[in-house]
Amino acid sequence: MSDDKKAQGNSGKVQWQEGDLTVTRTCSWTAPGCHDGCSVLYYTKGNKLVKVEGDPESQYNFGRLCMRCLNQPELVNDPNRVKWPMKRIGERGENKWERVTWDEAYDIIEKNVRNIWRDYGPESIVTAIGTGRNTWSIVPKLTYSAFKSPNFSMGFLAGDSCYLPRAAAMGTMIGDFFIVDASQLDERRYANPEWKRPECIIIWGNNPIISNGDGFLGHWIVDMMKMGTKLIVVDPYLTWFASRADYWLQLRPGTDATVVLAMLNVIIEEGLYDKDFVDKWTYGLDKLAERVKEYSPEKAEEISWVPAEKIREAARFFAKAKPASVQWGLAVDTQRAGVSVANGICALVAITGNLDVPGGQHLIRTAFGVDRLAHVSSDWGYGELSPEMRAKRIGTDKYPLFKYGLCATARGDSVLEAIETGRPYPVQMYWFESTNLFICTASEAKRVYKAMKKVPFVVCVDPVLTPSAVAFADLVLPAAMSIERSSLRTWWTPLRSISKILQYEDCKTDEEICLDLGKRLNPEQFPWDTVEDMIDWALKPAGVTYKELEAKVMMWPEVHYKKYEKGLLREDGEPGFNTDTGLVNLYQDIFDEWGLDPLPSHMEPPYSPISTPQLMKEYPLILTAGSRPWEFFHSEHRQSATLREFHPNPRLTINPETAEKLDIKDGDWVWIENNLGKVKQVAVLDPGIDPRVVHGEHAWWFPEKEAAEPTLFGAFESNINILTTQCTTGPTGYGAPLKNTICKVYKA
Amino acid sequence: MSRNGLLIDYEFCTGCHSCEAACKKELNLPAGKFGIKLAKNGPFKLNEVDDKWELTYVPVPTQLCNLCGDRVASGKKPNCVQHCQASVIEYGPVEELAVKLNNKARQVLFIP
Structure with a gap:
């Protein structure tokens, strides 16, 4: 693919002129954006972004780009962005602000932080971020090193249901993160002779061509389908992938554990697993085999609605395909049994011998080990907190898995309870950076809205004025967008530089804000004079400076397969996995120690035909929510x-049969209602969804509406998370029923 | 001289809208106007026996499509061709594309 594209001229250059436009080759990584870091050409004129194109020389996205990046100029040049630091002068929610300087804003923050340190202790400061950005690295550093608090969180995200259940499962079972091997580790990509095309990929609970989750570009799967890769899709909805799959397992939302355990049942019972790998590299197959006997395909069919025979065929198809892998997504996390579902999928790829083989499930770490600033790891500065302070992290007392796993966060549900009850201690300050709290990440939106009003001091950092900023913030700090900052990207590979090209008004970058405040509050932990010094420090493992990396635009690492055989995973350099046993833990002793089930099992959603048959008479439909649309990344892009x-309005997907019974026509506004409240969306009739299920879109607000309360940009009109619950996780504390509750629907 | 056209492999068109958005940017088109526009078929079940579905997207160029003459003259691909996330749009002389059209099913050749 690259040869003819290189013929286009300006090859290898980082910056050049085309007419009166300056073209800069770099990486774009939010805001605005998504989980990905595609290679782009920014066309600018003076201090203005004119257009964005994909970089045809990039072996990452091959010049391709999605409609969100193509429309970046509308977001970057939006005159309604936050332009300078603003201090609230009216009541919260009145949208009355006074412009202040950065120094004045920092003075206010410093005074509040020092008072809280003295009167309550640093732990009373909680920070929050949204998903998919390097605020995942910067805000932890700000929290642990500048504010000296252990409480960095993913906002109020119930059950921390975004990748963290999967991360926790991989952490204790495998000891590393895994990802579908689309040869994204090697610059030659599909031409790497060591790489093999996957024979089969299971797409489990996501639509990666739209969501591009977890550092994976979904259209890589389309590339591989053209080469012959076959699909199994596990999804309640007929996604584009499902329409092209050999097997589409259309399950009832929130019953994934029964499907994966039944697949394991078939594979183990029929002896279709990789006996050599299992003997050498796993622990506890006999116990797993015993457990999955409880999950026959027939039993799974009863709970999940997926025909038993289809589960059998799909299990055999997957087990026989070599290599094969699972592209998993958010729906795995968003259920009470989330960790179990993830454990089951880890077991599935492990016992079929697909871990770390070419074209299988790659065990992946960041390119050149660069993860500070460049990756979504949340531990920067955590080790420097005292053990006493670390022990105060909210939620870890009740939920020991939060102490381990591969990510350290304060548990969102527990933070909510701390704000509401003052226990284990009161929350005095809440800092949220590029997250839109009750519009997007939080469930039970009205409860979270009420709770946030109680927090004495609240700071929002964001490029745009969101409903959360208007409703809660005492101070709003303007964050720079991707084109306006110098930074790094790995997550996972290659190593890419992000170049600052523009300056929007008085904005600062996340990196600058962190460093400025760090130097005021705890200078020993911020030994850098400038952000560039900090970036150079983060780049040390790669042996380049920021300037050198910018000149290269990106650097590709070497790919290694079967690292567990080569002693490349463990700190002691021995062969094996980076776990307590050195093996893949199909049975988890440590769960036993924590009083948790050491084997995966199903747990019903709290509201479901099985849990609440009486309530189903009033709310007869299963409500799933939050699938990603092409046009928006969570609550971004509505401007x-x-x-x-x-995509003018929020959409409720409903089967035409169901709609007919309810006298609903395509395009009608409808109410979606349950015991927690009701919201309005536009009905879209689609036979690709089961007649018993409806799907509502998440994260809707309307920047064109009045900002001040009570309208608050229409925050309560279509917000599907008014209908979902906080504090209803399973026993691990991870995984909440965000995509599997119940409702009724009627014409508005 | 042969005309140029767009060969589209709609088996793999994912309906991502990148072609539409890229074209709008290139031609600076206001709301309601498109130089290329997605058409959709389905979803519907093909038959009751197996579980195969029809769900097809095809981008169709409009009369506003000028095959990005200026871009092509400067050595670039038409904007929809370059940005198509599924890489299903190919630009070139109709005679060459016609040969490729004959090699695979579920394709269409447009001469805007």
């Missing part, structure tokens, strides 16, 4: 006129 032309 773009072009993206709203494609």
